[in-house]
Amino acid sequence: MTQSIQGSEPSILEHLVAQNGIGTEFIDAWGNPATIDKSNQQKLLQTMGYPLDDERALEAKLEEEAIFEWQRPLNPVYVFRNGQPLMLTIRCPIGDAAQAHTIRLITESGEKSAVKFNPVDGELLATQEIDGIEWHQYQVRLELNVDIGYHDIALFLGRKKQQVSKLIIAPEKCFSPKAVEQGKKLWGLSVQLYCLRSERNWGIGDFSDLCFLAKQAASLGADFIGLNPIHQLYPANPDACSPYGPSSRRWLNYLYIDVEQVAGFDSKSVQAWMKNENVEQRLVALREKDWVDYIAVSELKLDALKLVFDEYKTRFLSKQTKQKKAFDAFIETGGESLDGLATFEALQMHLKSQGKDYWGWPVFPDKYKDANKPAVRQFTKKHAEEILFFKFLQWQAQLQFEQASKVATDAGMEIGLYRDLAVGVSDGSAEIWSNKSLYCTDVSVGAPPDILGPLGQKWGLPPMDPKVLVEQAYQPIIDLFHSNMHASGALRIDHAMALLRLWWVHNEDDASQGVYVNYPVDDLLAILALESQRNQALVIGEDLGTVPDEIREKLQDNGVYSYRVFFFEQAEDGGFFSPSHYPVQSMSTLTTHDMPTLIGYWHCDDLTLGKELGLYPDPDVLQSLFESRHENKQEILNTLHGHHSIGEHISRDVNYVGMSKDLNFGMQKHMAGGSSALLSLQLEDWLEMDKPVNIPGTFNEYPNWKRKLSRNLEEIFSRADLRALAGDLTHLRKQASS
Template sequence: MAQLDSNSSAHSYNSNKAMFDYLIEQKGIGSNFVDAWGKPTDIKISNQLKILRSMGYEVDNIEQLESHLEDEIVSYWLTPLAPVVVNRVNESLHIQFRVTIDAAAKSHTLKIKLESGEVSQFKFVPVDYPLLQSQQINDIEFHEYAIDVPAIETLGYHELQILVNRKIIARTPLIAAPQACYIPNNIQQGQKMWGLSVQLYCVKSSRNWGIGDFSDLNYLVSQAAKLGADFIGLNPIHALYPANPSACSPYGPSSRLWLNYLYIDVESVPGANTDTFTQWMKQSSVQQKLVSLRDTEYVDYEGVADVKLAALQIAFDEFTRINNTGPVKDEFDAFVKAGGKSLQTLACFEALQMHLKEQNKPHWGWPVFPEDMQNADDKAVTKFAKKYKDKVAFFLFLQWQSLVQFEQAGQIAINAGMNIGLYRDLAVGVSEGGAEIWGNKDLYCADISVGAPPDILGPLGQKWGLPPMNPSQLTAQQYQPIIELFSSNMHASGALRIDHVMALLRLWWVHQDDDATDGVYVNYPVDELLAILALESVRHKSLVIGEDLGTVPDSIREKLQQNGMYSYRVFFFEQAKDGGFFSPSHYPEQSMATLTTHDMPTLIGFWHCDDLALGKELGLYPDDDVLANLYDTRHENKQHILDTLHGHHSISDAISKDVHYVGMTKELNFGMQTHMAGGSSALLSLQLEDWLEMDKPVNIPGTFNEYPNWKRKLSLTLEEIFAKEEVHTLTAQLNQKRQQASY
């Protein structure tokens, strides 16, 4: 049961409990949950009311609230069909149809127009079907009926229409989805695969400009494929902020629909092969800058952005000078046309943000834009886009080249024989000041951040600064935002990892003024979202992996599995009640296994407790007792790990069985990786950092400026990595173990 906390809304709640309880239930706002340690936890009613307020309900003004609810009821009954209908192919379908009592006895025609243009129809009389409910609106009685619709056999985005006397009186999208996500045949037949998970920005090479780029990805793909890898998993490569490069978290993007231009290989874009560009490149100041950027231990995002934007501007100017007409210009124009409104929104946002920066005005995000430009559809924004069309076109050009180069990497993976190729990572949300929210303010609750309640990874809870989509608005917009999101992130990829996959079921909402512990779970239409995910997965032939860590109800993993989604199993979290670690041979076949993640220490960092020492230094633990307990637990876990590695003969007797005498060595490191390769998971993901025996983490959850998150580079260049004999030895062992585990 929810807990009532004393605040200004308490009296309103107590006086109108039935109405508030109805609203809380209707909007999917949770009242309790089971935490990461299995403890039932109640939600404060005051926090629930904050969520309602963020959704647009005047909880402190009962008269306005009642009027709002009345308007919603009237709108519901005056709208004959739901905003969108989602169903699985070959399953029975019942649609809810609302009609006046006078019209209920008349003949209607239900028409289904398939995506292909094919049409089927049948006549029906509403009163011949089950009556669900009725309502009086302005002295007119409405009835709602459950109309049986023939099962749809064709996948796709169709349209359902209802006609009376050949006149369309209602229409709505009808989404027909497969039963499950796409799974490649060889995986279905039992083949076990391995690949690498890579933070692309941390990749070093002899030629990049201080940050990993798509040409580095081409090289990485081709070299890894030669060693037997079947995929390269990427950190989120979503669009960030060209005018604010220090906002570098890949999990806090401006838009998840488009790409981060910093990954462009500048020297490969149209316009970079001209004399003007070549002369610019030859300048000693430019060459010195590039050497300096390559040599830094951490990515200098400001420096990289400065030099890349300058170079790309020259290349773009040369491109437009040379390509007034012709096939290359036609290709660019076709890309812009296909990108539609979301592409124009992003390019205009970035041009406006850069314009404000050049004028030394506040520019970090749309909340500090001029008041008449805080919505993408504002007239002042339209005028800006026309006046500065060349600036907007520049950012359109960057997205075009980002996509072209990413697609090239995907094709190289296919040509190299990778069974999956590239797999992308979909962030759980977008940052509060970004283009995606600017372009669709109605969809997001801007004063809310998603996050996580306290768990093992974040003992104080987590608040990520990412406003959530309002589930009601998502439905009202006919799921189009989520369709575009899945489609764009599966494009040219063989798999998609969904970060915090629980977002399809529920998200932890925290008001911007509250701590992460004062959150509320808000539910989403999981079955419909999973159906859309399955449809896009099949269309793009993209396998789906759901990151199902943290506070996850038992029932959701079964639902995800039934929908063909692959679970995400991290070795360090797979423990029995007695503390022992499960053998990877007991992991579900329908899973991706891994040793560590971007939110965890490297193998050396874990073994030497570097993460705990860093956590103490950064103040992440509430008190010394908590930290002492974590050290004790880590010591016990390391002993259990040694026990399981020795028990499965994954390491030799040269390594002691007593943890007191064992430091992290190459044999132990590689032994843990080959131990995982012998497991039953269809997919095994390994980190380049562990191949290189690195100790610093790439990210520490719960920190912002306290640690250089998302900046630490790899210790060696790609050329050096693939020249190492021990890498070839390790991958040969991985291939052998994976082959033995197959079939």
């Protein structure tokens, strides 16, 4: 940015910062006020398309934006809560202000109604002269009775249509199950689905394993199974396996399909392939591995599914069967999003087969770098069969997930399955490729420095541009919430603060040089409430880290459940809060996927491993972490003994206490007596495992997202000690309910 702009028009920058929701200050993780550097704000504005180095170009862009905004009669979308007055912002030339206008409403059910008004009868908000014509902005109240839902409104001046916009009417808050509303305290198990071992899967947990897990857990008193994000990853690049860096958050990971449950698997051709390729022997080897071999698993599953698809087409899709009608309906409902994903995946496979770079759209040939390019349309015609195959995988994945959900609810679970929504998609993803204008690809989402990450975090996930999101009438968010709540009893939103603001870091900068960008939180929460009620899905907001009180209050008011992790619930004096003091409107847990297991925590395995991996280059910092851990463990013992959650045979002196089954189970039962409506416990801790599933801050240093459970599912639920633990948890939860 030039000095002339800074010196002569400092208000321009302030205006742009405010207009684009860019933050100027925040409270850091230590409770101290922090100011965002202006140079970082300016760099962010440049990535948003503002030419700060060219005064004339900047003025032209600002004038263009102002004219566009003023000459648009309606906003792209209006969001209201049910029962709230419909106050619409409307713009028109002064000469039309006293003329009769009409708003025509078409509800999502197809009902039509209209209301007439003169803008001048509303409240005048602002005026602006453009090319000699004075434009007025009014706030007009519409006397329309509209039910909750997504509706269309059209503005007419006389018989001339001016504009069509979306009208969203949302309920007051998110859904909560009747049992929870009545005070029942529930517990459930959280799992990384790919980690599940069984005697029959193909080297990775699948939806049939999930059915078994849900049924068995329900029989022991569990009311939900919490899942990792099961978003679609990359069929052409299976080792890109982080569930938090998906290709699409709207669609499912095909690797979770149980191939043997797809109609056509029993065909002669598939069975001959199984025999000729020694598939059974290969499967035994994959099951025995302690880490998921994504490449080998993907190769086997894709080969099998292609053969099954060929058989399925012959049996069902070559004629007018109920299966063909259902598949056609699925494709129609999936629309452009499904088309984009399937085309992207077929294109990746094609480029891979040609020996070209394929990991994501940034390395595609120029003619393929955007979903809307002519060459892509030509590709879809030439490779229609491959594209149809990837659509078929999504259909089968959805059918099997729906079946797992039905098994969970039929088994008596109050909530059933709950899904996890990742905060974004990776930079080479299909989701970005299909909607480039929505994402700021020169930026990554992350987090400012905090206690767990003193250098800050940078996640490699390009953020949505909040202004473009509004221009697209929130449709990407609507689709995202709807698809992730479908057939689910609850949805956990990872980094729920994203509804209010996100830490944007330019790709060339360190995480500490980020800037907070605000999002239309009230509108997003309204849409979340609407989809929650429609899908009958409870919502849990992961509100950890640098979270302002504002968002926690908004989440609570909107019926979103807080997320409370035992190890983070610590008072200023170092003591741990009793779970009986946690908010009722919350889900509590001992550990998360980003933390060590109970054994790993107690034995400081995470710190030792971090040292080996070079995560703690400063020995003094590492020593302070060991000392802090020792102090925390003593405080945990004090808490557990103080609440009689463990027996006196466990010493009160941390120097004499290692992690044992009694201490492990005692901690879980300590949580069960708490006040949170929901309690989630990890299967890893049931099995007393030591290795973590993920080490934040590592990429190739550790095999993240690959570690399996130490035991098969069939064995887990036959163990007397675990069945007894489940019985104790159920009893304690009932006691806490009364």
